[in-house]
Amino acid sequence: MQTAPFDYYRPDTVGEAVDLLTSVEGARPIAGGHSLLPAMKLRVANPAALVDLGRIPGLGEITRSGDSLMIGALATHAAVAASEVARADCPILSEVASHIGDPQVRNRGTIGGSLAHADPAADYPTLMRTIGATIHVTGPGGAERSISADDFFVDIFTTGLAAGELVTAVEVPVMRAGQGSAYVKHRHPASSYAVVGVAAIVTVDGGSCTAAAIGIGGVTGKPERAAAAEAALVGQAPTGDAIAAAAATVAGDLANPIGDLYASGEFRVHLASVLTKRALADAFGNASA
């Protein structure tokens, strides 16, 4: 089983990579290759050329910068899962990374690749929308810009990246005192992808919820925020009843659910509600005083 023939480029800088992507007809970037290569082997994707980002130095670092963590686009899921700074300052990031796919996927797959691919069943996009991440990109001529996660994810396999733009880093806020977080997913038994994944980040102050962010992936074409549930929680004591009442509202923020042989849209919406309840319970449970 092999791909159709293609040309192969291995740039040493982001600038060079962007130049190749804009100048070579039919070129596509490749990082870990865990989404693109299977599609190429099935000849669902037949790019004329691949621009391999894997050897560009310095793109895989994870560093603290003020109240943010900067994660280089080439950081593998395994590296994020093992990162001491991520585990200390943004534990949900490492937690999510440590449960993506399987060890082979985590050792090859990259955060930049996952976000740019924008698979609705992927875990990172859901977290990024929940946590309020900023995606840093570089485009033709070295033009840099930042895109909020809210604007980045558009639809199934569709992002706000313009032609020739590459993700270079992802910036996420570090967790603050009083915050708790959790990510809960229902895995597909064959692919291990999240059929539905729910991330919750809550802030508790004086026994009541002062802020809540809930992201839901896998139900529609892009990660959604459960705005009604978030609003319902703010100002409430995080009791079981309050959590259940909030979780019961998520369907209203999940229009046009997608479905497949394994899970219909209706079931996905139902799962989203149940998993929201569980993620919130976990998140409130680990919110530091």
Next chain:
Amino acid sequence: MTATQRAFGSSVLRLEDPRLITGKGRFTDNLSRPGMAHMVVVRSPYAHALVKRVDASAAVGMPGVLAVYTGADMAAAGFGGIPCAWVVPDSDTRTPEHPPIAIDTVRYVGDAVAIVLAESEPQARDAAYAVDVDYETLGVVVNAKAATEDGAPLVHDDVPGNQCFHWTVSGGDVEAAFSEADVVVGETILNQRLIPTAMEPRAALADWDSSMESVTLWVTSQNPHIARFLLSLDTGIPEHKIRVVAPDVGGGFGSKIPHYPEDSMVIFASQKLDRPVKWTETRSENYLATIHGRDHVEEVEMAAKSDGTILGLRAKTWANLGAYLSTASTGVPTILHGLMLSGAYNIPAIHEDVYGVFTNTTPVDAYRGAGRPEATFMVERLVDLVARELSMDPVDIRRKNLIEPFTEGHEVATGLIYDTGNYEPALDQALEMFGYEEARKQQAEARAKGRLVGIGVVTYTEICGLGPSEVAGAVGFGGGLWESAIVRFHPSGKVHLMVGVSPHGQGEATTFAQIVSDQLGVATEDVEVIYGDTDQTPMGWGTYGSRTTPVASGAIMGAIEELKEKGIKIAAHLLEAAEADVEFHDGVFSVKGSREEGLSIQDIVLAANTAWNMPEGVDPGFEASSFFNPSNFVYPFGTHIAQVEVDPETGEIEFQRYVAVDDCGPIINPMIVEGQIHGGIVQGAAQVLWEGAHYDDDGNLLTGSLMDYAIPKAEFLPKFELGKTETPTPVNPLGVKGVGETGTIGSTPTVYNAVMDALAPLGVKQVHMPLTPERLWRAMREAQQGGN
């Protein structure tokens, strides 16, 4: 193996494993021949279509391409249709033509339309995409029952109603049983289609020798002698000019029994190119072009008295055969299914009608258990429904109806005569291991809190160790079911044991060495078991139907007994004693009472091989050949108990416990037997919980990859708790029964019954397999709304 420890009954580590687990296995795709070309098959993307034109003009000009051939080319070269080897009697079985490459009509997605030969596999694959085929699509039918309805599209024009056969089994007065019954229960079971998914996909490498006009085919086969026999029928090459070699084979589960079209295609291409030709399927091809299993629609009913006594069972089954008859297609849903509907119980009246039906889907044939899991599932499901109707414990109803212990055969209503059985001790042991009464108490407590905990109990028996050749003939199997073996001692005392069976993961290279070691006192490491090569091994019918050890061991024991007798003659001569005074124990021939002056078997072997001083009338050499045709099938049995808990919110199932007490007679290698049971349980549980092939109405396989078709991962499963009883069979000299399929046969209904038990408080009675979370969620929701 120390001298004091018997090889029989020891968990000897598998002799074949060091090679296999260090990457030194030799699988068909690892093999290469000088000048070898590569074949890729162009397959139909349509489930049913006329092939109007195959245009290979662009493909033949591509780099490295040697030729593109069609079905017409194969027919012109004298290659015939792929033969079917099992035609059930007493039926109107229709066996439509099955050209290896479709000539004018394709009948399932994956049906071959052309083959591309090139210098390299990538070149052949690139060119295969460039072969332009014009199709005119036809009506499609995928469901077996729907295929028999008026107006359904015909898969084969010459098979009206798509009905391949109508077979019946009948015993006792079924009408009376149902009219006298206090309780009648029933349901429609969809025993869904499964994809065998052996770790190694299929591959075939043919090397035509034009000077000898002979061919060698290396192929992923469970039965190279059958492959050779069948190839001689459709290739036109006489059987003695065909050598079939099954090198290391990475699992089969039945899917490597059949003679496949690609086996003939590589031979044809090797002849045409006068070069060796290799083909290896991709996983996607494996899912389309290698056989599937199960796929029954079953309308079943059971009649019982109010005290739980079972009176009768009747069923109507539509078996989906796919688009063409595969090698054993018709035997699986009939002989291996309908005859086992008495299960482990006294059921005085049984009737089943089985309709074999063609559809526009991948051919269906034997998959682990092959007909018997479907039968056991029916029986065990119905027994549970009767128990529920009568508010009886599932253990009590089983105990009430179990066949009493028997040692000299027991005839059931379907006409089978079970060999030996003693079912209650296995049931008692399983209940004890499980802590059944305590578990039921805990279940009641959990239910009181709204938790959905379920326990499933199954007492099964099954038919395996296929089988008496006379019966094979009587039931329409196109071959025999005996085995042969040659035990050959070399001058240094080392042994070659050549067998006609063909293990492909089951470990008989070790098990059989243990038999020789145990019987003749040589080390297991000194015995090399040779199998899988028709030029090196004596005739045998292969490895399937849990027959390899029960049948081949009979032949091995025959040869061993002959060598013991010969050894005694030679020893008596050399020791200057009367034969009657010579005994043989633990590898030493000696005059009774003076073992220390005896001769080792190695001494005798050397004496026989040099032949300097042989007794009068005894031939030189130390080798024996034996044939064994068993007098009956063997019937292993046991009790399985599973516990699950269903998440009432999500429908997710936690698989918590599994206890299996199996009886496969005396055990040669406990580790290997446990491995077989583990694997079997997993594949049965997988049908219940995860696996299911699914076609859309146009005949597209929606579960066409391992991203969609869920084979279980280790983390899905609990630790299995195994027990055993040992009831020998008189059918073979060692008393052994088969164990390759018992796990699957037992576990499928056990896990299903456990889940239905968990949902019982909600009033849910049936959910179709696989029991995905969504299906359970919907069933629970409907039950709570008063439906189901």
